[in-house]
Amino acid sequence: MKKTPTGGFKNPIPPRDPDTYNSYCWFVYPFLQKNGETVSIRALFPPIGRNDVYGGKFDSEIRTLAFEHLSKLQKENGNENVTVEMIS
Secondary structure (H helix, E strand, O other), rough: OOOOOOOOOOOOOOOOOOOOOOEEEEEEEEEEEEOOEEEEEEEEEEEOHHHHHHHOHHHHHHHHHHHHHHHHHHHHHOOHHOEEEEEO
């Protein structure tokens, strides 16, 4: 039996692994672009689609990771330039 060649990827859609955590907050901080313009970044934590890192963790573990990320952003951008918007 002759195989007929087909184009494209064999498995174009990866298996879906839905997030098992709730989003907790937005981090808002400035970002300096290459052209010298400063824009405001609004980043969700934990990020959507990162069940491989944050899935299966307790709420307290995710909060601890969020505080670590906040500390990192504050060191990079200054305490006064980073704000947190909590999601209820």
